[in-house]
Amino acid sequence: TNGPGEAKTKPLDVQYLMHYLRSRLLTERPELFMEGDTVRPGILVLINDTDWELEGEGAYEISDGDEIVFISTLHGG
Amino acid sequence: MASCGNPIADDGALMPSRPKFDKGKYCIKCKLNLGNIVIRHAVYCRDCFIPLVTVKFRRALEPHVNANTGTSKRPKLKASGSLILGFSGGLGSAVLLDLVYKSYLAGHPPTDENGDPRGGINHPRNANVWTTCAVCYVEVSGAFPEAHDSTEEIRSTLASYANLEFILLRLEDAFDASWWCRVTGSSDMSQLALELGKDGLPTEGLILARSSNTLPPKDALRAFLTALPTSTAVSRAIQILIRLLLLFTAQSRGASHLLLGSSLTTLAVSLISCVAQGGGHAIREEFQEHWPPGSSSRIGLGGSVRVVRPLRDVTIKECTAFAWWNGIRVLGRPGLMRAIAGIPGLTKDFVVRLEKDYPSTVSTIARTCAKLEPKGVSVGECWFCRRHLQGGLADWKARISIRSHPDPKVAAQLTSPSPTLCSVPPEQAPQLPSLDTHLCYSCVTMFTSRSSRKLSSAPSLVHRLDTPLPRWVESKSTGVPSQEAVLVSDNGELWVRNQQSEGESRKSITDFLLPDH
Numbered sequence: 001t002n003g004p005g006e007a008k009t010k011p012l013d014v015q016y017l018m019h020y021l022r023s024r025l026l027t028e029r030p031e032l033f034m035e036g037d038t039v040r041p042g043i044l045v046l047i048n049d050t051d052w053e054l055e056g057e058g059a060y061e062i063s064d065g066d067e068i069v070f071i072s073t074l075h076g077g
Numbered sequence: 078m079a080s081c082g083n084p085i086a087d088d089g090a091l092m093p094s095r096p097k098f099d100k101g102k103y104c105i106k107c108k109l110n111l112g113n114i115v116i117r118h119a120v121y122c123r124d125c126f127i128p129l130v131t132v133k134f135r136r137a138l139e140p141h142v143n144a145n146t147g148t149s150k151r152p153k154l155k156a157s158g159s160l161i162l163g164f165s166g167g168l169g170s171a172v173l174l175d176l177v178y179k180s181y182l183a184g185h186p187p188t189d190e191n192g193d194p195r196g197g198i199n200h201p202r203n204a205n206v207w208t209t210c211a212v213c214y215v216e217v218s219g220a221f222p223e224a225h226d227s228t229e230e231i232r233s234t235l236a237s238y239a240n241l242e243f244i245l246l247r248l249e250d251a252f253d254a255s256w257w258c259r260v261t262g263s264s265d266m267s268q269l270a271l272e273l274g275k276d277g278l279p280t281e282g283l284i285l286a287r288s289s290n291t292l293p294p295k296d297a298l299r300a301f302l303t304a305l306p307t308s309t310a311v312s313r314a315i316q317i318l319i320r321l322l323l324l325f326t327a328q329s330r331g332a333s334h335l336l337l338g339s340s341l342t343t344l345a346v347s348l349i350s351c352v353a354q355g356g357g358h359a360i361r362e363e364f365q366e367h368w369p370p371g372s373s374s375r376i377g378l379g380g381s382v383r384v385v386r387p388l389r390d391v392t393i394k395e396c397t398a399f400a401w402w403n404g405i406r407v408l409g410r411p412g413l414m415r416a417i418a419g420i421p422g423l424t425k426d427f428v429v430r431l432e433k434d435y436p437s438t439v440s441t442i443a444r445t446c447a448k449l450e451p452k453g454v455s456v457g458e459c460w461f462c463r464r465h466l467q468g469g470l471a472d473w474k475a476r477i478s479i480r481s482h483p484d485p486k487v488a489a490q491l492t493s494p495s496p497t498l499c500s501v502p503p504e505q506a507p508q509l510p511s512l513d514t515h516l517c518y519s520c521v522t523m524f525t526s527r528s529s530r531k532l533s534s535a536p537s538l539v540h541r542l543d544t545p546l547p548r549w550v551e552s553k554s555t556g557v558p559s560q561e562a563v564l565v566s567d568n569g570e571l572w573v574r575n576q577q578s579e580g581e582s583r584k585s586i587t588d589f590l591l592p593d594h
Contacts, residue, residue, distance in 0.1 A: 041433040044397045049123070051114045051398075053097040072409075073168065073342075073397040074429065 015058030138387035158333030160207035166408035169338030211242035252297035257548035260329035297545035309419030342393035345442040356519035459517035
């Protein structure tokens with residue numbers, strides 16, 4: 001619990017990770033990765049080899065050892 | 078009971094998002110494992126998902142392998158020729174290559190507990206379905222001055238698949254006389270050019286460029302693309318060039334099948350995009366094409382070629398997961414060419430977004446389009462895209478066209494010829510057929526549409542001569558008297574047969590024509 005006057009915190013989740021990646025690691029064309037608060041349509045997210053739709057999408061709380069993969073599907077035919 | 082509250086004041090007032098899967102998190106197929114992926118609201122584990130994709134691939138391909146369907150429900154697969162795979166390095170074609178290789182070409186049939194090859198006499202693993210298999214790649218960097226040539230990356234990707242022939246084509250081959258000679262045996266080196274019309278309206282004829290004006294293939298390609306009026310036209314033209322390069326190559330090599338890696342998602346995009354660009358009459362060919370022997374050209378080589386899209390029931394999400402879990406390398410496109418411009422790009426954006434929230438939409442698009450039947454009959458073949466040509470197109474366009482201009486200077490220019498711009502003296506200019514009677518509606522639109530936005534390189538209303546055309550656009554009748562055919566009848570009379578130009582034909586039947594009202 002937080003003391004009086006301290007900002008609220010929450011466990012690290014995938015949504016925070018996406019924002020972190022966009023702001024800290026992406027060097028160009030961030031709009032191809034995120035749109036608003038979620039990934040751009042056409043990007044498949046796997047959390048420990050499982051579709052993030054089965055894990056709660058952005059609300060999934062990240063634990064040590066988790067493998068999170070972002071795969072773009074928009075690579076033509 | 079939930080009520081509509083204020084989400085700003087109360088976090089619990091937000092409506093919970095609807096789950097993207099219908100039932101529980103367990104695989105709906107085996108019902109034992111926890112699911113790994115959600116496909117159209119259905120949950121599958123990885124062990125059930127991979128065979129599912131393979132089954133869909135085979136179900137879409139195998140009915141089209143044998144030349145004759147026969148009466149057997151499960152006939153032995155035996156194609157009449159070789160196999161060509163169109164490969165772009167993208168997701169769909171990479172998945173297709175992997176599936177085809179492992180299903181039909183790997184050469185190591187799996188064995189059962191006794192060590193015997195699995196599958197019965199009709200199983201495809203126990204016989205070579207195609208005589209040979211080649212992978213054909215069309216390098217498109219020639220169309221863009223600063224684009225990266227991906228040939229070596231493609232070659233290294235294919236190195237992991239043994240016993241596959243690699244055929245390299247370049248987009249500029251469509252304008253290369255030597256390539257045309259190789260695939261057709263034609264020694265005609267003349268270059269056809271397109272006149273876009275002095276009034277900016279449909280083209281009025283083909284001009285045979287003289288040999289001194291023949292451009293190198295890459296320059297001809299860039300000149301052709303630069304002359305196109307919109308980015309939609311450029312995208313469409315490149316797709317047509319790639320498609321026909323693959324088809325002519327397949328036909329010249331005696332291939333019976335040309336496989337393309339279009340997924341269900343990209344198929345839905347191409348269907349809507351095709352209709353949006355006026356190609357609804359050829360919508361059935363977006364699913365599958367069949368080139369009969371010797372059709373579309375004077376090649377006369379090889380048998381028929383079937384163009385099949387075996388991944389047409391597999392969504393792009395399924396392709397992605399399949400590629401990831403099977404370690405398939407996907408090259409993708411360099412940044413310069415990543416964005417598809419115009420209508421195709423907008424359509425792709427729309428369909429991909431729609432698929433995210435409503436994943437069943439793409440299959441609905443494909444199923445609905447498969448039910449469509451074009452109105453009217455085909456009266457031939459479009460000279461450019463080599464698809465069906467609708468009848469009555471020229472009359473319809475003449476009825477809806479307004480040929481006037483508010484600017485008096487331009488109007489005067491439209492009504493008078495411009496001999497200074499013409500490279501061929503009028504008295505020597507051969508009478509050529511009107512191109513708009515030999516192009517389908519979508520190709521006419523491609524050449525003549527005008528963007529509502531002023532482009533920096535937009536063509537002005539002047540003659541645009543010597544815009545090269547691909548080699549397969551041949552003039553069936555140049556209007557120049559062709560070689561006279563001399564026939565000898567049974568009673569010894571000599572008959573000389575000449576080809577009449579359009580003007581001569583009209584003159585001979587002028588007494589029977591009804592007056593225009």
